[in-house]
Each structure stands twice: as structure tokens, then as C-alpha cells.
Amino acid sequence: MDTELLKKIIEGALLAANRPLSLEQLEKLFEEGERPDRGAIRDALKQLGEDCEGRGYELKEVGSGFRFQVRETVAPWVSRLWEEKPPRYTRALLETLALIAYRQPITRAEIEEIRGVAVSTQIVKTLTEREWVRVVGHRDVPGRPALFGTTRQFLDYFNLKTLDELPTLAELRDLDKLHPELDLDGPGEGVGGKPAVEEEAVESTAPDAGEVAMQADDVQPPEEELPRNAEGHTLQ
Amino acid sequence: MDTELLKKIIEGALLAANRPLSLEQLEKLFEEGERPDRGAIRDALKQLGEDCEGRGYELKEVGSGFRFQVRETVAPWVSRLWEEKPPRYTRALLETLALIAYRQPITRAEIEEIRGVAVSTQIVKTLTEREWVRVVGHRDVPGRPALFGTTRQFLDYFNLKTLDELPTLAELRDLDKLHPELDLDGPGEGVGGKPAVEEEAVESTAPDAGEVAMQADDVQPPEEELPRNAEGHTLQ
């Protein structure tokens, strides 16, 4: 099949589909006999991406495949097409989503353990309904709790090709840096505003001992946990 | 505004809109101060149309405005996108449709209140486009929210003469007893080809029996096994 026709077909299909298309799905546009090999399809995609330069849209590879999308430079105008404001998500939902994204597969109890609060059923439902999150299995412990993971649609929505493209998670700082000799607190006013007699027993009397400890230089720059993917993933 | 940027914005907007855009709508993409005159927009459209030559799509003017359309020459390939198994509606869409059927006329806010999550614009759009649901009025409260109801096409599709033929709440509760083979967690998988209540279709036609049953059963906790209402409605 000649390259120009191949390009037109792929371009037309990506535009008509209204969803990202994978290489497999693009292959299936062709009958067995005429089916171009995957290399040819890749080449056509690459050229289509290059052809878009200078246009109002670009070719992007996301989780579930390739899609055309409006260039971010013209997005401010295009967004005026919709009167409704884009949805905003609560911190509780985003924190839950972040835990599922970075720690998958993860159970609800594990999410609650890290966040220190219960995860509402509503949040799980919203995440599932948006198809960002799904049950990927069950942990083999009593109760067989569901394990949650993210979906390709999650990647699509956040304009990512793989989970590697997520912002890196801050590194945990080293607890060994705690100096045992600094860990005694100064006498405070006690719990709940009442004088705490027992604090007299402590040797440290400097009211600012806490402040000293506070300034000890334990701060380390957060290290990158995952190697960042250096390549851009826009095809152009 | 320079022509290239103007072209890019119009191109991006027409492709993102998912519907034809009129000249007025295109004008509204720009703030008062930067708004190009209509002649400039027309020129940009003309050039965009010419730029499409040799691509898999073309610019068309239709009744309600301009849109890009995939070229007929690539239709044989592109149409294979729809030969795969047809798409399925989400649980969210089905719940919204069911609430509109049983609780019409109902506003979007009321649906959201019962379901506990936002109803996406896309769901309302899909249901309206399918002509199963339409706006039947507006509630006279601030914002005058639209009231949704089902259509005759909805009744036709589900082979109902009137909404009264939908099962009562009591019957709903017994659905799994009627259809032990139903997989209640995943609609679709266990769903056979026949209308729901048909198999147990009961002879009685007393039109109010269901209502009486509904009131009586209202106070029962949902878990309780209730004897099936002997005078249920036939579905046909």
C-alpha cells in the first residue's frame, strides 16, 4: 500500500474514532492481504506527527494508544467552547488516586493506613466510575480485600503514556539522621493546657531545646526514586 | 491576530468541538479586544479547507456551521473501527437512565443527589442523542434547571407500552430470584436475550396492584426476601 494512502487512512481513523487507537487496532483496519507491517504503520504515524507541526493539533501517544489533541498553545481559546468549568477534584480523592497510582496494587486498608483516615466509598466509586481505577485482584489474606490499580484511561486522562511519566515521588529522608542527644524536648506547658508536673523531672531545662533540635541540619534534598524518562513522548 | 495563530485556533476548535461550529461560535472563542473580524475568520476557514487537500479529512460547511469530516475515500478502512464489538454503556449511564425513567421529571442535581456523584455532561449528551431522554421542562427555582424525562423512543426500544410496565420495586428486589443465572455484579455477562420479567410473566393485569405492593413493601429493608408479588405486570 502506498504511504500516502496509508497515512490518510490512519489519519482518518484516528480522527473518526474519538478515542485513542493502539497499533493493534490500527492494524485491524486492513484486511489480511493488504495489511501493512507494523514498521510501516509506525513510520506513517511518525510522518503524521511531523505533518502536524504548525497546525492547531498534535499527535500524542497516551496509555491506550495514539490520539490527536489540541496543541496546548491554542488550548486557552479552544477551552472557551465549553461553558462549564472543568471538574475539580478534592484533595482526598487526589491523595487516594496518588496512592493507587504509585503504590499499586494496593488495598483500601493500606491507603487508609498511609493517609491516617478512612477512604470514603464515594471516592472509590468516583475513581472507578471515571475508569481511572479498577480492582486488579484480591490480596490473599482474610477477607480477600480488593487490590486497586490504575487503568489505561487514567494515563489517557492525565496525558501520560506510561506510569513512568508520573512526577517522581519524593524520597523518604533518612531516620538515622536523628541525633539521639537532641531528641529530648523542652518542658512545654503540658498536654491540653494543664501544667505538666512530671516534666520537671527532665534534665533539659532550656525552653528552646525544641527549637535547637529543629534547626539541626537534617534536611536532604529529595532524591529521585524512579529514573525519569528523558525522552519526550510527543511524536513530532 | 496573526493569520497563522488564527488558523490554528479555528482548526483546534473545530476538531475539539465534536459538533459543527457557526461563525458566531467561532467569534466567541476570542475576547472582545482580540476578536478578529468575520472576514478574517472566513479567510482562515478557506485556507484551512485548502490545507486539507491530500489529507484524510476535509472541511465541510453544513447546516449549523463548519466541521471537519473524514474523507469518503478512506471510509472502507475507517468503517472497520465499528465492526469490532459495539461499545457498551457505562454503569453510570445506565443508572442515570434508570433514574430518569423511574423518577421523571427529574433534574440533573436530583440525579446527582441520589447517585452521590456528578453526572457527566457526556452521559446526558449520549442519552439525548440516542433520543431516549429529553428535556421536558424546567424547575422554577434559581438557575431554572432542566427537567429530564424519557421519550416514546425509549419505550419503543425497551418494548414497553407505558412506563407502568416497568417492574415495581418489589419485583425489582426479586430480580435475582427470577434470574438466578444473572450475574448481578456485571450486567451484560449474564444477560440473556429476553426481556427481564417475561419468564415469570403473571396473568393478572390489575393496573394498580403494583402500586399497592410498592407502598406496602416500602418499609421493608432491602435485604429481606419478600414473596413475589403475585400480581406483577406483564412486560409486553
Add this chain to the structure above:
Amino acid sequence: MSIEIHGPHPGGASQEEMPFAIVRGEPLSTPPKDLYIPPDALEVFLEAFEGPLDLLLYLIKRQNLDILDIPIAEITRQYMSYIELMKDLRLELAAEYLVMAAMLAEIKSRMLLPRPGATEDEEDPRAELIRRLQEYERFKKAAEDIDALPRVEREIFPVSAEPPPMERAPRLPDVELKELLLAFREVLSRADMFTHHHIQREPLSVRERMSRVLEALNAAPFVEFHKLFTVEEGRRGVVVTFLAILEMLKGHLIDLVQREPYAPIYLSLAGKAQE
């Protein structure tokens, strides 16, 4: 008396000491006994936190403390004063906050005990708390990062074009009535409407009729009352229509207009009559 209550700054950028509240311009760290703070305001303040870890992080941040060196006594004192405040205002305390208070108190008590010849491998009692705080903080940050990613509906707009004219129209999803009913049942059981929702008692025919009447009113600005009834439907039909009209009047969907006693009654869509 005016009172402002400060929540954490949305961006989390500000690290300066912030009083709990400002009353007449005076910063206040604990409320005077006779001060009445509307519980709503405090609730709003507390709702700004995602739980005890978030509140602790806030307390640490607002004094520009390093997590690794939390002065436990001070933090415990502040934390407990929040809890006291919640108790004073008779707010329902989330169990998680109380558990955290207990944990803080336990750490503090352990640190107050004299330790004979501190051994190297003895674990700092704060370690577990610090680990949890750090762990929570990194996911709090990760959530902010995810929120900042460009995303569909906000910065990213996937595009599409009209599919080409095709021999066969694209197939629309098929839906079985069963699926619809199951979805409805699911929603009902979630919303617990089986037991509570009085509207469910209305026969469906009334709800359907409400839609039909609204349809008629959409077609014409005013419709005469009697025109909505069809003799052929019999008594039941009349009752259903009448119930539908009453229900819609109650719900502010329609207006009834009568110019004078015994004059014809007209129905119109609510709000349309005055226009």
C-alpha cells in the same frame, strides 16, 4: 464580634506562624472562655485537613519545623489544644484524631522517662510517627503533582472529526432492559431509597404523565386545564393526570392561572406566566 479562622494556605507555601484565629485584629491561639465561635466556622477549618496527619503536618509547617526533628512536647500541646477546642465546641471528634492524640501522648511519656545509659540501637520513640508523617507528606505532594498535570477537560482536548459517510451506521450499544433494572436496583440500594424515599410510592404512571403534561406545555404557552384530560382514558387516566398536575404544582414545575372565579383554568410552565 468578628472572627476569622485560618485554614492552611492552599498552596502550602506560607510557613509563617499563624494564630488560630484573629478577633478584632488580635491574634488568638486559644479562644477565650466566653467567645462563641460558630461551630460551622470551625468545622470549615477542620475540614480543610485530610485527617490527623495532615493537621500535624500543618502544625509543623506553620512553625517551619523539620519533620525529622519534631519537638514532640510542643506539637502534642498544640495538637491537644485543637482537640480541646473541638471538645469545647462539641464537635464530633473523628476517631482518627483521638487515636493520634493517644499516640502523641504515648511518645511524649516515653521520652520523658529517664533512660539509663542510652543504648545505640534503642529506637527513637518518634521514629514511627516521623515515618508516617513523611510517608503521608510525600503522597500529599504526589497528589498535588497529579493535580498539576495537564489533563483532559482542562488543558488537554482530544480531537475528532465526523466519521465518513459509511454504508452501515456505527453500531450503538445494545442495552437489555435487565441491565437497566439492575442498575436501578443498585442505585436504590445505595441510596437506601427502599426504606426512605417517599416519592417512590408514586405510581410510575403519574411520573410519566408529568413528562407528557410538560411536553404539552412546552408546545403551547398556555394550555386549558380540561384539555389535558382524555375521556377515553377513563377514570384512572383522569386521576393520574390530576395527580401529575398536583405533583408538579407542588414541585414548582407549572403554574395555574385563573383570571376570575369560574373562568377557565390555564396551565403554563412555571415562571413563564409572568413573562
